[in-house]
Structure formats: C-alpha cells, structure tokens
Amino acid sequence: MRCRGIGIVKQTCQLVVIGAGPAGMAAAQTAAEHGVDVTLFDDQAQPGGQIYRNVDTSPLADTSLLGKDYVFGQPLVQAFRHAELDYYACTSVWYLDKAREIGILKQGVSHKISAQRVIVASGAQERPMPVPNWQLPGVMTAGAGQILLKSAAMVPDNGVVLAGNGPLMLLLAWQYLRAGVNIHAILDTTPKGNLFRALRYLPRALAAGNDLWKGLRMMLSIATARVPYYHCVSELRAEGDNQLQAVSFSAAGRHHRIDTDLLLLHQGVIPGLHSLQEAGCKIDWNEAQQCWQTKVDAWGETSLSGIFVAGDGAAIGGAVAASLSGQLTGLQVAHQLGFLDAGRRDHLARPIIKARDRQLAIRPFLDALYRVADAGMIPPDDTVVCRCEEVSAREIRDVIALGCIGPNQAKAFTRCGMGLCQGRFCAATVEQIFAQQRGESMADVGHTSARPPLKPITLGQLAETI
Amino acid sequence: MFRTLASGSEKIEIYLDGKPVPVPAGISVAAAMLQLGALPTRLTPVKRSPRAPFCMMGVCFECLIEIDGLANQPACQVEVQSGMRVRRQCGAGELAS
Incomplete structure (x- = not known):
C-alpha cells in the first residue's frame, strides 16, 4: 500500500474507492490485483471501517474480548495494508457528481479530481x-x-x-x-x-x-x-x-x-447514502429493512453509469457480505476498464456470489425479528427530531397540518435537516412522520434531498480548491 | 461516565479551556473529553443547549469543538496531540482563528 501525502493526488484517477471498511478494502484490492490503478479515500485514520476499527492497532491488551467476528478483520486489514494502491487516510469526500467529479478535503486543503469509475463503500450508520x-x-x-x-x-x-x-x-x-x-x-x-x-x-x-x-x-x-x-x-x-x-x-x-x-x-443500521443521493443515483425504499437503498445491478453499478456501491451502502448485509460484494464490484470495474474479460470475470465471481448469498440468507429472519415498531421511529411531540437545528416533532406535525407538501419543503419551512449533519439523523424520522400523518407509504413520501458539501468545508477552503 | 481498560497507556498533555490535563495518547479528542468527564462539550448555537459526543463516527457532528484555534472541528475524528489547545464552544464557533 502506498500511503500518500496530499500534494500528489492525481487529477484523473482510474478508480476511486470511497471508504476503507470491509467493502471498500475488498473492492480496492480486487480491482488492484487485476491491474486497475486504485485510489482510496477514507475518513478514518486507520483502515477497517467501523466494524474492524483499530483491529490491528487496538489499545486493548486482549482483542478477543470483543469476540471472534472482530478479530476476523485482522488479516483483512493486514492484507489491505500490503495491497498495491494509493490510500489516503483522514480524507473526507465532500462532493460527488454524475460526471464522477469528486471533491475531497485532507488536512484542511480541498482538491477536485475526476475518476473513470467510482465505488462508494461508505457503509452504514445507526438508524x-x-x-x-x-x-x-x-x-x-x-x-x-x-x-x-x-x-x-x-x-x-x-x-x-x-x-x-x-x-x-x-x-x-x-x-x-x-x-x-x-x-x-x-x-x-x-x-x-x-x-x-x-x-x-x-x-x-x-x-x-x-x-x-x-x-x-x-x-x-x-x-x-x-x-x-x-x-x-x-x-x-x-x-x-x-x-x-x-x-x-x-x-x-x-x-x-x-x-x-x-x-x-x-x-438497527441503515445505509449511508448521502454521497449517492447527492450524485443523483436512483434510490428505492426497502420495506423489509425499513430504509432507503441504492438501486443497483448485479455488480453494484448504480443508475449513474460508472458509479458503483459496495457493501451496506447498497443494502444492509453485514461485514462478511460487504467484503464479498466489494470483491464482485472490484471484478466488474476491472472488466469494464479492460483488465478482465467477461468469461474470466464470471468464473471468478461464481464462488463469491455463492458465499455472499449464503451470508445474506439470515437477513430476512433478522429483518423480521428486529423490525422497528412505528412508535420507535415516530416520536411524541416534545421530542427534538433535528438535533442540529433543534426542531421538534410538534413543529414537523404543525407544518404538515399547514399543508407542507413533503420532507424537502419541511426542510425549507423549519430548517430541519439543514444543520451540520445534513439530515443524517433526522431525515428518516421526518419522512416517517409525513407517512403517518398523511397515511401514505414511504415510497410516496419520497426521500429528503442531499446537497453538497457532504462534509463541513469552509468558504476559504472551497475557494482555494486545487 | 467512562473509564479505560488500558490503564498503563502512555499519557500526553493537552490544554482544555486553557488548563493542562493529561490524556491517553492515540485516542480521539471526543474520547478524551468523555474520559475526563468534561461535559457538555459545547452549547448549541440555536438554543444554547448542552451537548456531548453522540455517534463517535463522524456522522452527527454533535462533538464540534475548537482545536488549535480552528472552530467546529469534529472531536471524534481528530486524535489528541501533545500540546493541543482544545476549547469548548458556546454557541456558534468563530471560523476565523
């Protein structure tokens, strides 16, 4: 792995992978193994994502305290550290569009780059x-x-x-x-x-x-x-x-x-879709998992050509399934860029698909067992819904009663979702309140828009983008 | 609220609101604030209500804090460094140092 300082980010990349959790690490490694020039950006200081966080740099004397599924990540992170690719830690992605232009922020400096292919592996967040x-x-x-x-x-x-x-x-x-x-x-x-x-x-x-x-x-x-x-x-x-x-x-x-x-x-957890929504990927409601997810083909390619999703960002499947879906996406990108013919891709994909499907077999049971009651998502009036702008459930119900047409208009009326988290911790709640008050399905209510910047950036940093 | 299981770990000194305090090396500013019990970590710009780190993974932005003169830094995403000046914000942070 080539850990890069920021001065030498390529302006044009073959493949950009966003996120170094199990899906991102696997996608990047698989593509790199087949000859793709891979650049990976990750928010965190260490690879592994949230699930394998600090797995090989743990301050704990004995990591087995956390269980076997955590320790399982150790060889994955180690293999990633030895892969032939450009890895930028502590780097946030604040912009992504359908032309695959990407804005990143590292050490207070904003860079704009473009990529032939993008794999978003931004994982999940808690509901x-x-x-x-x-x-x-x-x-x-x-x-x-x-x-x-x-x-x-x-x-x-x-x-x-x-x-x-x-x-x-x-x-x-x-x-x-x-x-x-x-x-x-x-x-x-x-x-x-x-x-x-x-x-x-x-x-x-x-x-x-x-x-x-x-x-x-x-x-x-x-x-x-x-x-x-x-x-x-x-x-x-x-x-x-x-x-x-x-x-x-x-x-x-x-x-x-x-x-x-x-x-x-x-x-439970829901896919982290912010950058995909902002880029304009088609998003669907998944009723079984009670969340929005990106519409993708069998290889993880979104409705925007050249932009892929791997792992929990596509649908919640857990760490092992995420890693396998990352491998599949990596294979397809290598194929599209001319490093792998279709026959070889399919041959390599077959056992991975089988293993992934085996991993996903428990999901329908877990989704049904841990299905959240409406009351868990739709709070009483005196609850702060938008933590950033301090908007209560009552205020959302009031604007609905006034005839507010949907979550995006509620945002304009109340500032709900306009704070620093950009709706990551309120959009789902506001949409559910709308669905309940109106007696509509979530698909009818629709999802809240996401806009750049995806992560906080100062006007000065924006103006000085390289 | 929280204690550490790695009691023998190396300590460094940071300045919290101007006062020097020892904290374990290698942890985030948000983790250090929680371990010190230094709560709340900010008062909101909207209603001055007290807040503290919430998600610890850079999603909720509740842990915003001034670090080395730069306001609104997500404390859970920044590692403590020796001599770091950490200041709790009351209301909107001043973006220019």
Whole structure:
C-alpha cells in the first residue's frame, strides 16, 4: 500500500474507492490485483471501517474480548495494508457528481479530481432512535459505545442502560459483560409478534450457517449474567436537565424509572447514502429493512453509469457480505476498464456470489425479528427530531397540518435537516412522520434531498480548491 | 461516565479551556473529553443547549469543538496531540482563528 501525502493526488484517477471498511478494502484490492490503478479515500485514520476499527492497532491488551467476528478483520486489514494502491487516510469526500467529479478535503486543503469509475463503500450508520431528550449529554448510540471500546479501550464506569433492539445491541451487551461492565438494564423495544412473523424465515436462516447460533449463545450469556431485561419496552424517555440522570419507560403495563448517567440507544443500521443521493443515483425504499437503498445491478453499478456501491451502502448485509460484494464490484470495474474479460470475470465471481448469498440468507429472519415498531421511529411531540437545528416533532406535525407538501419543503419551512449533519439523523424520522400523518407509504413520501458539501468545508477552503 | 481498560497507556498533555490535563495518547479528542468527564462539550448555537459526543463516527457532528484555534472541528475524528489547545464552544464557533 502506498500511503500518500496530499500534494500528489492525481487529477484523473482510474478508480476511486470511497471508504476503507470491509467493502471498500475488498473492492480496492480486487480491482488492484487485476491491474486497475486504485485510489482510496477514507475518513478514518486507520483502515477497517467501523466494524474492524483499530483491529490491528487496538489499545486493548486482549482483542478477543470483543469476540471472534472482530478479530476476523485482522488479516483483512493486514492484507489491505500490503495491497498495491494509493490510500489516503483522514480524507473526507465532500462532493460527488454524475460526471464522477469528486471533491475531497485532507488536512484542511480541498482538491477536485475526476475518476473513470467510482465505488462508494461508505457503509452504514445507526438508524435514528428519537426519544424525548435524546440530545442530552449522557445519551449516545450503542455504536458509539462500541467505537469507544475498540478505539480507546473505554467502558462505562457507573453502569449503563442499553435500549432498543438489533444484533449490535446484544453484541455490545455481551462485550460489556466480558469487560466486567455493570449493565443496569437492557430495554428491548422489539414489538410483540415480531418473533412469530420471523419464524417463516427461520429454516433458511438455520441452514445458512452459524450466525444464528452465535446470537443465541450471546443471548444465553446475557441471561446467565442476570442483567435485568425488559421486553416490549415502550414510552422510553431520557430524563435530566443538563445531563442524563435517569431513563423512564413502560413494560408489561407498568411504568419504570432507572437512574443512570449513560444510555446507549440502538435500533438497527441503515445505509449511508448521502454521497449517492447527492450524485443523483436512483434510490428505492426497502420495506423489509425499513430504509432507503441504492438501486443497483448485479455488480453494484448504480443508475449513474460508472458509479458503483459496495457493501451496506447498497443494502444492509453485514461485514462478511460487504467484503464479498466489494470483491464482485472490484471484478466488474476491472472488466469494464479492460483488465478482465467477461468469461474470466464470471468464473471468478461464481464462488463469491455463492458465499455472499449464503451470508445474506439470515437477513430476512433478522429483518423480521428486529423490525422497528412505528412508535420507535415516530416520536411524541416534545421530542427534538433535528438535533442540529433543534426542531421538534410538534413543529414537523404543525407544518404538515399547514399543508407542507413533503420532507424537502419541511426542510425549507423549519430548517430541519439543514444543520451540520445534513439530515443524517433526522431525515428518516421526518419522512416517517409525513407517512403517518398523511397515511401514505414511504415510497410516496419520497426521500429528503442531499446537497453538497457532504462534509463541513469552509468558504476559504472551497475557494482555494486545487 | 467512562473509564479505560488500558490503564498503563502512555499519557500526553493537552490544554482544555486553557488548563493542562493529561490524556491517553492515540485516542480521539471526543474520547478524551468523555474520559475526563468534561461535559457538555459545547452549547448549541440555536438554543444554547448542552451537548456531548453522540455517534463517535463522524456522522452527527454533535462533538464540534475548537482545536488549535480552528472552530467546529469534529472531536471524534481528530486524535489528541501533545500540546493541543482544545476549547469548548458556546454557541456558534468563530471560523476565523
């Protein structure tokens, strides 16, 4: 791997890969192995994405604390470090268009480059979980808790409440227990009936491998540790004035209140689509996964020719499937650029497709089991929906009552989604409120537009773009 | 709120709101603020409400902070460096240093 200083970024690249998580690393390596000249930009200081964050540079004395699936990333990151490609760490992409012009920002300097092919491998982000007062210090995402553990060996010291649902929440609980953390309670918001509806997908999930058993073993060890576990939790609220002091909720018809200075929220992950939406790729609603996803062909190419998506940015499939989809996309780019004929591409792709499909077999079960209730996505009036511009759910409902035609107009009326996060933590909520108030489907409501800059850039930096 | 499992790790000194404080080397500014218990890490420009790091992966921008004179830096994306001057923002940050 050639780690590059910024002065020598090529103005014209053969292939630009955005993101160094499992999908981006695999796509870049596969294309490079077949002779493509690859340039990779990543936000983080180290390769591995969020899932394999610091996997070979961990501050933890023993990374096995985090489990085998994390350690699995070690050889992947090591192989990436030895690949023949140009890798730029700590570099954010603030612009992408359909002509494959890309704006990057590194060490305060903005560069504009163009590429023959682009693979977006920007992964996933956590689905917003808006509950009253979730903006208080002391409320974070479960993903944030796990990043602190991976990158800084940090764990809660006064105990923690975990609330929401999904594999990541259970994994974090299991990791915290192994690290000796006191978990005050797990508040599982999975609605009643999900398990029953998921059962029809169970045989396929069982046949697919051992992921399901891993999950069951994790749940068993959480049960053995006697962590207070509340099912079908609703009316979740964070409480406190300037900092979190307690969490209140309802479960089994009773109201509860638990004192805590840390609440970690999680209700699944959704594709990180910002750069793809901004470029103008066609986006579809996935009802099973309750999120927008990029419309792609079998190789990950979007509706914009030459722009590809690999990994969770296309649809949520997890780290191993992301890596495999990255390989497929890398093969197709090598083919399109003349490094690989169609026969050889198909021959190499066959076992990868088989392995990826095997990985994805558990998804319909997980999607049904952890389907988020409407109440989990549509908060009460007094909840801040847009954390950046501090717009409440009531204000969104008020503009809908006034006849506001959709999420993009609501943005203009209320500034909701115009803050620094650019709607990453409110767009999904606003769209869901619209769907509910109007009695429309999410596909009818449509998605919120994304505009450059994708990441904060000063006017001075913009003006001095090289 | 948080403690470290790597207690023997190397320490460096940063300046938080003008005062020198020891923090572990190699972690992000946001992680350091959480470990120091230095919350909130900013007051918002809109309603001056207290905020702290939230997503830790560069998506939510809640952890914005002034670093070495430059305002609105995402603290979760910047590694602590010896002698770094970190200042908490109250309201909108001044972009020019």
